[in-house]
Amino acid sequence: MKRNLLILLIALISLSTHAQHFITDTAYRQKVEQAWKEKMNTVGWKFWQTKGEKPTNEEEEALKFLYAYMPIADITDYTKAYHLNNVRTALRTRKEMPWGNKVPELLFRHFVLPMRVNNEPLDSSRTIFYRELKERVKGLSMKDAILEVNHWCHEKVTYEPSDSRTSSPLQSIRTGRGRCGEESTFTVSALRAIGIPARQVYTPRWAHTDDNHAWVEAWADGKWYFFGACEPEPVLNLGWFNAPASRAMLMHTRAFGDYQGPEEVMLRTNNFTEINLIDNYGSAARVDFKVIDMEGKPVDDAKVEFKIYNYAEFVTAVSKYTDRQGDTFLSAGKGDMIVWASKDGRFGYTKVSFGKDKNVTIQLAYDEKHTPKEQDLDIIPPAENAIIPTVTSAQKAENNKRLAQEDALRNAYIATFPTEESMKNYRIPAAIPYIIKARGNWRTIQTFVEKHEGNIDRALKLLSTLTDKDLRDMPMDILEDNMNATSNEVSPRVEYEMILKPYKKFFAKVFRKDAQKFRNDPSLLVDWVKKNIKLNPDTRAMQIPQTPISVWESRITDDRGRDIFFVDVARSLGIEAQKDLVTWKLQYKKGKDWVDVDFDTSVQEAAKTGKLILDYSPTEYLDDPKYYTHFTISKIVYGRTWIMNFEEGQLDMGGGATWANTFKKGATLDEGTYLLVTGQRMADGSVMAHTQFFTIEPGKTTRQKLDVRQESEGIKVIGSFNSENLIEKDGKEVSILSQTGRGYYVLGVLGMGQEPTNHALHDIAKMKEKLDKWGRPMVLLFTNQAEKDKFEAQKGEFGNLLKNTIFGIDKDGTVVKEIAKEMKLRNPNQLPIFIIADTFNRVVFLSQGYTIGLGEQLVKVSSKL
Structure with a gap:
């Protein structure tokens, strides 16, 4: 029993x-x-x-x-x-x-x-x-x-x-x-791995400077806390970005699934719920919007894009959709944004000041044939209002000790990577740069080139198509698949997709019977894709591109995945195809011409194009405006803006396209309507922007003035700083004046290992030629010897600094304290701090914390001195 x-x-x-x-x-x-x-x-x-x-x-x-x-x-x-x-x-x-x-x-x-x-x-x-x-x-x-x-x-x-x-x-x-x-x-x-709720928080773009940022919030005992990822502080709710975050317009996180939490929902999709966290970081205000048509009637399901000026573009930071009454709303930091509404090819936009405006109506008054007049726009970011938690000296010292130990552990691992010195006698010299760039993946790349030493030209051609990041994580099976494929189109990458599974030999086999037919007429491959690959009916779904093998197996994807699938299959069959990273158009090569792929039409043809020439008169300060720094061009597509991605290089944003090398003699663009945005970022974070629309007609040249608004006022004295202050140099106390001589100089106090200082040094290195031409010294100060040692170990990562750079230590914090006092800084611990001053103790420029384009600003001020 x-x-x-x-x-x-x-x-x-x-x-x-x-x-x-x-x-x-x-x-x-x-x-x-x-x-x-x-x-x-x-x-x-x-x-x-x-x-x-x-x-x-x-x-x-x-x-x-x-x-x-x-x-x-x-x-x-x-x-x-x-x-x-x-x-x-x-x-x-x-x-x-x-x-x-x-x-x-x-x-x-x-x-x-x-x-x-x-x-x-x-x-x-x-x-x-x-x-x-x-x-x-x-x-x-x-x-x-x-x-x-x-x-x-x-x-x-x-x-x-x-x-x-x-x-x-x-x-x-x-x-x-x-x-x-x-x-x-x-x-x-x-954090999730040990059961602690955590989420990635990001500002889609800063309002007071270019670039964006992401960090972490984690939940403990009933409350969410924030901190910088991989940037440990002694306490939570502390990071170098406290002050920048207080000036942000928007803070987002995406909660997986249909989240029913207490936060304001900005967008709900069938994958995630985007929630607004701006109230956790700064002072926010709500604005209610109504979208109306030309007859004044409410527009249901209009897309409303909230755009922040960043990298010379009005970037969509968040999108919402109107309800049946044409209404939507947003809470954002108390600054300016452009709000752009569109539906069915029509659009309208206006500048909105959160904290001042309460109710805003946007009329869909324009289309590609009827566009707004050019206008100046002054964009003001939110004011700084950072809350900094208290950290004791003992906590800070203990934390710094741990950071040094952690740096040593990481650096010991990184020291195992190949270097130019360790590979100077390597038998395949042309492969050395790829092996070094591969970092922790170096054994994979080295094994690959040695395995194919007998066909090294093809192996190196393959590696040359890869970004630095690709070299760091590309697995051997992907490399081998492309190396051993019959196609001479060796690149495995189309755009920024994940490359998880080999595919070239697979598609060469499954399309063996039709391969020659597709090579003779690639439009037939377009037809095959149209017939056999269906699109996800959820048009607002998160677009994580599938691998081409998975698209083949499931026969369903989104439009981005379909584009990547088409290029991968085409290349597998020896057809030259691409997704043009300037216009994002899908194309294949027929003869010597690129043919645009349009899955919605029956006939594939090359787009009709015209030429754009931008007219600009160089100035002493701005001799060659840069794309993504001073101007951008977007195409108006079905009432929405589509940025022309003229960037070069492999960094987060920015690049090498300029007025002189791309637009002075003329750049080829598809026919259509475009928006030219120019802007000049001021030291206080505000922007003097200008917008103008223009049309490109087939076979014709359009001349457009590149109007970069300039600050009309001269240099002002904004404070004072004693150039007789003492710093430590080479173990001795010396005055700043004794190092700089009479006249103007740049002084910077650095926070080594922090992202704002890294950006500042990179920005200054970019402007080396112009700042060297100015000829005045730059004094860079560290807060202690350990920080100086850290710089010495990493200085190769920051590029070439000015030839007249003087290094020292602000041993007792005297310099920082005086700058903070005289310039009325709210948080003297927020580094880096840069000033331009003269030996008559006049300060004419100040920058503190996270500022993209610091080098540009130093050049601008120095050109007026």
Whole structure:
């Protein structure tokens, strides 16, 4: 009898465990169930099949939640077993970590369970990170665990700018470097791996300077805290970006799935819920908008784009859609934005000042044939209002000690990478640059070139098509697939997609019968794609491009994935094809001409083009305006702006296109209507912008004035600084005056290892020629000897500084204290600080903290002295 009762009890416990719900809210669970069925009906049920796996009820509900909202690429490119393993790891973490029962179901579901943080490749980091971090945070509170995880992240990765493709967390560890988007993706993944809710927070673009930034928020004991990813501070809610964040217009995060949290929702899609976090960082205000047509009637489902001036473009930071009454709203920092509304090819826009405007009506008064007149626009960013938590001297000293130890650990790993010195006798000299750039992936690249030493020209041609980041994470099977393919189109990359699976030999085989026909007439391949690959009906879905193999297997993708699929198949068959990274047009080569691909037409043809000449009169300060610094061009496509991507290089943004080398003699553009935006960023962050529309007609030349507005006032004295202040140089105390001589000089106090200082030094190096021509000295001060030593170890990363650069140490903080006092700085610890002063103690320029284009500003001021 007792034995039977025991068996019954075990059975009941087993049944209870099996029936445990991942989503306890019945209505929400049913909503997820319906979304999951709709997704699988769209993608195909074969991607839900699992051999031999028997998930519990809780695990299956968690899986259904993920599949209901994940991008199609995550369903088709990764197996159900992969996702189930991550679900099991997350659920085990919740049971084993001491804070597991503290995390609310809502936060666990949306900010712990999902693997995807941004647009990175998914990997096995959750299991690996949990194994490594579990003991490290043992016995710590949630807040202390967050700080400790960030120290671990700093051991592995530090900041370095790169292209916009996001590496996976494990790829970031392998290379030891990452831009802010990768550092934050990595850190969020590490925190989620130990069961702490975390999310990547980003400002799509700064309002007071160019560029953007991403960091991390993590939840502990009922509250969200922020911090810089891989940039440990002694306390939470502290980072170099406190002040810039207080000046931002918008702060976003994307919560996976249909998130029903307390924050303001900006956009809800079938993949994510975009929420507004601006109130956590600065002073915000709400503006209500109404969109009307030419007859004054409300426009339903109009797209409303909120645009921030950044890199000489009005960049869409967030998009919303009007309701049936033509209404929408937004809360944003108290500054200026351009708000652009469009529908069915018509558009309208206006400048909006948040904090001043309350209700704004936008009429769709324009189209591609009827455009607004040119106008000047003065854009004012929000004022700084940073809240800085208190940190004691002891906390700061201990934190600095740990940072140095972590730098040493990371640098010891990086020291194992090949260098020019270590490879000076390598037998394949032409391969050396690729092996060095590969960093932690160097063995893969070296093995590849040595394996194909007998066909080295093709191997090097393949490597030459790769970006630096590609070299750092490209696996051998992708390299081999392209190397051994019959096609001479060796590049594996189309744009910034993830390259996860070999495909060239596969497509050469499956299209073997039709290959010659497609080569003779590539439009037939266009027809095949149109007939066989359907588009995801969810036009607002997150566009994580699938691998071409997965597109083939599922026969469904989005328009971006279809473009990449077409190019990859074409190249696999020996057809020259591309996605033009200036116009983003899909093209194939026929004879000597590029033919534009349009899946909506029956006939493929080359676009009709005209020429654009920009007329500009060089000035002493601005002899050659730069694209993405002083001007940009966007095409008006169906009532919306489409930036012409003339950038060059491999950094986050910017590039080498200028007025003189691209537009002075004329650039070829497709026929259509365009918007030319110019702007001059002031030292206080405001912008003197100008907009003008123009039309390109086939076979004709359009001349357009490049009007970069200039500040009309001369240099003003804005404060004072004593040039007799003492600094330490080579172990001796010397005055600044004794080093600079009489006249003007630049003085900077650096915060080594911090992103703002890295940007400042890079910007100054870019302007070396003009600043050297000015001829005045630049005094760069470190806060202590350890910071100077850190610079010496890394100075090769910052480019060539001015020939007349003087290094010293602000040993007792005398210089910073005086600048802060005389210039009335709210936070003297916010570095770097740069001034231009003279030996009569007059200050004519000040920059503090995060400023993109510092070199440009120094040139501008110096040209007027």
